[in-house]
Amino acid sequence: MAMSERRDCEGYRTWERGRTFDDEASCSVSRRGVLIVTAIGALGWLGRRSALAQLAVAGGPREGNAFVMLFLRGGADGLNLVAPYGEDAYYRERPSLAIAPPRDGRTATANRLLDLDGFFGLHPSMGAILPLYEAGTLAVLHAVGSGDRSRSHFEAMAAMERGLYRNPHSLPSGWMARFLEATPARSNSPLRAVAMGATTPDIVRGASHATTIPSLDRYRISSPLKDLSSDAFVEALGRLYANGPDEVGQAGAETLHVLKALNRLDPAAYRPEGGADYPPTDVGQAMRQVAMLLKADVGVETAFVDKDGWDTHVAQGATEGWMTGLSSELALTLRAFVDDLGPARMQRVNVVVMTEFGRRLRENQGLGTDHGRGSFAFVLGGGVRGGRVIADWPGLEPTQLEEPGDLRVTTDYREVLAEVLETRMGLADPSSVFPGVGRARRGLIG
Amino acid sequence: MDIDHTTGLKRRDLLTIGLAAAGVSALSGCNQAIDRVVGVRPPNEPTPAVRGPDRRLFDRIAFGATAPEQSRLAALGRDGYVEEQLRADREEPWVLRAKLNRLDVVRLDGYELGDLPEPRILEQLQQSALLRAVYSPNQLRERMVDLWTNHFSIYVPKARGKFLKGRDDLEVIRTHALGSFPDLVKASARSPAMLGYLDNQVNRKGVPNENYARELMELHTLGVDGGYTQRDVMEVARCFTGWTYEQAPPLVQIATGKTPVARGHFRFDPNVHDDGPKVVLGQRIPAKGGMADGERVLDILTSHPSCARFVARKIGRYFLGEAAAQVEDEAARAYRRTGGDIKAVLRPVLSSDAILDGPPIVKRPFDLVVSSLRALYADTDGRAVGGHLREMGQPLHEWPMPDGYPDRTAAWTGTFLARWNYALALAGDQIAGTTIEWEGLEQAWPGGPAAVWEQITGTPAPAWLRGHDTRQAVAMALSAPEYQWR
Numbered sequence: 001m002a003m004s005e006r007r008d009c010e011g012y013r014t015w016e017r018g019r020t021f022d023d024e025a026s027c028s029v030s031r032r033g034v035l036i037v038t039a040i041g042a043l044g045w046l047g048r049r050s051a052l053a054q055l056a057v058a059g060g061p062r063e064g065n066a067f068v069m070l071f072l073r074g075g076a077d078g079l080n081l082v083a084p085y086g087e088d089a090y091y092r093e094r095p096s097l098a099i100a101p102p103r104d105g106r107t108a109t110a111n112r113l114l115d116l117d118g119f120f121g122l123h124p125s126m127g128a129i130l131p132l133y134e135a136g137t138l139a140v141l142h143a144v145g146s147g148d149r150s151r152s153h154f155e156a157m158a159a160m161e162r163g164l165y166r167n168p169h170s171l172p173s174g175w176m177a178r179f180l181e182a183t184p185a186r187s188n189s190p191l192r193a194v195a196m197g198a199t200t201p202d203i204v205r206g207a208s209h210a211t212t213i214p215s216l217d218r219y220r221i222s223s224p225l226k227d228l229s230s231d232a233f234v235e236a237l238g239r240l241y242a243n244g245p246d247e248v249g250q251a252g253a254e255t256l257h258v259l260k261a262l263n264r265l266d267p268a269a270y271r272p273e274g275g276a277d278y279p280p281t282d283v284g285q286a287m288r289q290v291a292m293l294l295k296a297d298v299g300v301e302t303a304f305v306d307k308d309g310w311d312t313h314v315a316q317g318a319t320e321g322w323m324t325g326l327s328s329e330l331a332l333t334l335r336a337f338v339d340d341l342g343p344a345r346m347q348r349v350n351v352v353v354m355t356e357f358g359r360r361l362r363e364n365q366g367l368g369t370d371h372g373r374g375s376f377a378f379v380l381g382g383g384v385r386g387g388r389v390i391a392d393w394p395g396l397e398p399t400q401l402e403e404p405g406d407l408r409v410t411t412d413y414r415e416v417l418a419e420v421l422e423t424r425m426g427l428a429d430p431s432s433v434f435p436g437v438g439r440a441r442r443g444l445i446g
Numbered sequence: 447m448d449i450d451h452t453t454g455l456k457r458r459d460l461l462t463i464g465l466a467a468a469g470v471s472a473l474s475g476c477n478q479a480i481d482r483v484v485g486v487r488p489p490n491e492p493t494p495a496v497r498g499p500d501r502r503l504f505d506r507i508a509f510g511a512t513a514p515e516q517s518r519l520a521a522l523g524r525d526g527y528v529e530e531q532l533r534a535d536r537e538e539p540w541v542l543r544a545k546l547n548r549l550d551v552v553r554l555d556g557y558e559l560g561d562l563p564e565p566r567i568l569e570q571l572q573q574s575a576l577l578r579a580v581y582s583p584n585q586l587r588e589r590m591v592d593l594w595t596n597h598f599s600i601y602v603p604k605a606r607g608k609f610l611k612g613r614d615d616l617e618v619i620r621t622h623a624l625g626s627f628p629d630l631v632k633a634s635a636r637s638p639a640m641l642g643y644l645d646n647q648v649n650r651k652g653v654p655n656e657n658y659a660r661e662l663m664e665l666h667t668l669g670v671d672g673g674y675t676q677r678d679v680m681e682v683a684r685c686f687t688g689w690t691y692e693q694a695p696p697l698v699q700i701a702t703g704k705t706p707v708a709r710g711h712f713r714f715d716p717n718v719h720d721d722g723p724k725v726v727l728g729q730r731i732p733a734k735g736g737m738a739d740g741e742r743v744l745d746i747l748t749s750h751p752s753c754a755r756f757v758a759r760k761i762g763r764y765f766l767g768e769a770a771a772q773v774e775d776e777a778a779r780a781y782r783r784t785g786g787d788i789k790a791v792l793r794p795v796l797s798s799d800a801i802l803d804g805p806p807i808v809k810r811p812f813d814l815v816v817s818s819l820r821a822l823y824a825d826t827d828g829r830a831v832g833g834h835l836r837e838m839g840q841p842l843h844e845w846p847m848p849d850g851y852p853d854r855t856a857a858w859t860g861t862f863l864a865r866w867n868y869a870l871a872l873a874g875d876q877i878a879g880t881t882i883e884w885e886g887l888e889q890a891w892p893g894g895p896a897a898v899w900e901q902i903t904g905t906p907a908p909a910w911l912r913g914h915d916t917r918q919a920v921a922m923a924l925s926a927p928e929y930q931w932r
Contacts, residue, residue, distance in 0.1 A: 073846075073847075074846075149676075150670060151660070151676065151679075152660070152664055152670055153847060154664075154670070154847070154849055155670055195860075197839075197860075198837075198838065198839025198840075198860065198861050198864075199839050199851075199852060199857045199858065199860065199861075200856045200857050200858070200859060200860045205856050211860070212859075212860025212861070213860075214837065214839070214860075214861060214864065218837070219863060220863075221863070221866060221867060221870070222867060222870065223870050223874070223921075224870060224871065224874035224875075224876045225870060225873060225874045225917055225918055225921060227915070227918070228914075228918045228921070233866075233870065233921065233922075236922055237866065237922075237925060239908070239910065240908075240922065240925065240926050240927060241927060244927050246927075247808070247855050247856065247859055248808065248855070248859065248927045248930045248931065249927045251859030251860070251862060252862050252927055255862045255863055259863065308846045308847075309846065313645045313655060313657045314645045314648050314655070364648075364653045364654075364655055365648060365650050365652060365653035365655070366645060366648030366649075366653075366655050368645070368648075368655075370655070370656050370657070371656075371660075403676070404676060404677075404680065
């Protein structure tokens with residue numbers, strides 16, 4: 001595998017393993033990394049009061065659990081990440097992309113699936129999370145998705161971020177925003193919901209007490225002006241943004257509030273614990289910052305992290321190549337996060353990994369895959385009854401697929417989220433967050 | 447080597463002379479006068495602040511007001527000024543041409559850029575967009591370029607994108623920005639940058655790749671509710687099999703029996719084209735059509751009523767924001783009446799009352815940076831300043847998805863910190879390659895910090911600003927909530 005070293009805009013070295021075509025490294029943080037969104041905009045629109053209106057000094061430890069959503073954008077190929085090696089059709093329809101089953105003696109071990117339950121196998125690049133699975137900290141789900149059949153990234157992501165099954169535009173607010181409204185605030189922290197990145201994601205749209213942060217390390221004002229210190233400038237900004245009734249005014253005010261809250265932290269001095277080794281990539285660093293925030297007790301209840309690049313239409317690669325780089329990074333990141341938080345704290349944290357849709361069973365001639373439907377999901381952390389693959393598996397024979405050849409969705413992603421939020425995050429009525437969500441539960445948490 | 451035909455001099459010599467002349471005192475007055483007209487230096491005389499409807503007009507159809515443009519508006523009147531901007535025939539100033547000529551991506555094509563380090567190519571593409579938006583007098587065209595670049599968004603870091611986007615920018619976006627929408631789509635369908643980004647070069651007979659076909663309908667022409675089905679996506683993909691671009695060097699092409707085409711240029715490959723019959727949106731496309739299949743699809747799509755509506759809505763949103771619904775019907779009718787003439791769609795939008803008194807639209811980072819450089823008559827190379835765009839979340843051509851940078855307010859309210867740091871850096875002369883003539887500015891804007899605030903934001907300054915100096919006032923004005931809207 002080729003390893004190429006790149007610099008991102010902060011001087012981190014980012015490693016990309018196994019890209020099969022040269023890909024310019026940008027230090028774009030547009031959709032990668034953790035987004036901490038100041039989505040004050042919707043305040044007036046929702047008629048809610050801003051965090052500022054309930055000014056209280058944020059301080060002291062907060063009890064309660066935390067929830068992290070890690071969203072894979074582009075449609076991650078569940079059929080190769082958690083491969084149904086027990087299905088003949090898997091090998092028939094993917095002559096180049098299918099990965100050898102766990103006990104295939106003709107293939108090197110490193111290129112075989114890691115057995116999960118005798119039917120499904122984990123992509124070999126994700127070995128870092130296998131111990132979590134075996135210890136019961138990680139549950140794997142499959143054939144998960146929404147009801148959106150457009151196979152459009154934007155529609156499917158909109159549906160999942162807004163907590164809808166289909167008709168993604170029937171509600172403008174993000175489900176995380178509704179979650180904040182539906183649960184009693186543990187504090188007035190503007191960081192109740194935190195998303196890392198540069199643009200506000202839909203999932204927190206309409207939220208008060210939500211913040212977007214491109215990167216904690218750079219979350220400060222620096223004034224080069226003679227006779228105007230950074231503090232003085234911040235004070236002036238406070239005056240400028242004191243009365244703004246509109247989205248911009250509110251967002252500016254909340255940004256200043258968060259600035260004060262975060263200035264108490266020293267992100268550069270943060271040392272992960274437990275031997276955690278975060279990949280020096282956008283997502284790795286984003287999760288590292290989420291861990292930092294969770295440990296710092298600044299009032300974070302939910303966090304959103306996203307990672308782009310899963311839209312593997314061409315040259316997806318089986319055990320090397322484009323997707324392998326991403327899956328490896330994902331596994332290393334999740335493992336580092338769990339190690340960093342440590343067993344005690346992980347009892348109070350859950351991470352859910354999802355993607356907007358999976359990919360077509362049959363590989364295309366570009367040795368990639370097109371947009372599909374059902375995909376995998378991960379649920380990790382406190383209370384999880386892991387060590388199993390949970391799926392209403394519909395099968396991959398032609399009559400079992402959804403037109404024109406995709407894994408059917410048999411588990412509504414919202415039921416998965418609802419189960420985690422109601423058992424772990426005190427959500428009394430999931431239908432207030434996911435309108436119309438069914439009552440079926442998978443016994444994920446015990 | 448290109449020769450300037452009026453002088454017989456090589457362009458490189460002209461450039462050198464031009465730049466040297468800028469420093470020669472005998473000519474400096476003349477060039478400085480030009481620079482003032484172009485907006486690279488502040489005006490010679492005090493100029494009133496642009497406020498109210500005029501200000502809004504410049505914020506919408508241009509990237510903000512400058513004193514020379516304000517004079518032009520006064521001379522031509524609103525309708526006359528808008529018509530002139532629609533014609534987009536004002537001469538590009540030599541200062542802009544000189545700055546662009548320093549960029550290899552403007553002078554060289556495609557694979558000729560191979561010697562440059564790759565990060566530099568992307569950076570130069572970003573520089574050229576910024577420079578044109580700041581210094582071109584054809585501001586409406588620059589606005590349309592901004593719109594269409596996002597409409598036909600290409601993530602340049604993928605594959606060969608950096609070698610191919612330069613020509614896409616010129617031949618697809620800029621050539622057709624104010625022309626015919628069908629021509630724009632047709633040019634985009636043949637653009638190696640677009641085909642490469644959406645994987646059409648592996649869209650082949652037998653196993654079609656749907657990526658381009660889907661986005662062509664969903665994002666470029668009809669919209670997701672435009673009335674096409676999954677089946678249509680696959681049929682359209684079949685029509686575009688063989689639409690690819692040449693990747694092999696000429697000798698290899700000859701050796702394999704092809705008529706050589708320059709590397710990185712469009713090629714239709716009949717050998718991989720699916721020549722069976724197809725049905726697209728209910729219309730039959732007979733077998734053996736070859737390249738005409740794709741061309742037929744483009745005609746079907748661009749003449750579809752959903753396309754008229756989709757384009758009208760897109761243009762309406764860009765110029766009118768939330769008030770776009772008011773003109774959508776009329777703009778869609780104009781599209782249908784003229785077969786997709788972009789100017790015809792624009793006219794009802796630009797002459798609507800909502801453009802002057804409708805709700806404000808949030809400035810995206812590109813808007814903020816370009817308008818601030820114009821407002822301060824900054825002299826920039828567009829290079830280091832691009833780093834600030836990145837911090838604010840809008841490094842050009844790096845949006846990963848084909849839908850382009852979002853336009854919702856909520857998408858941009860999370861990066862105010864980066865905007866404030868940019869304002870401080872600009873005011874503190876901390877952006878390499880970008881200079882502001884502070885004394886000239888103070889002469890053009892007499893009246894201390896209050897005047898500075900008013901010139902930049904178009905609103906009266908807060909009383910407490912009194913104790914501050916020009917630079918501090920600039921930093922605060924650019925950071926103020928008033929300045930984040932257009």
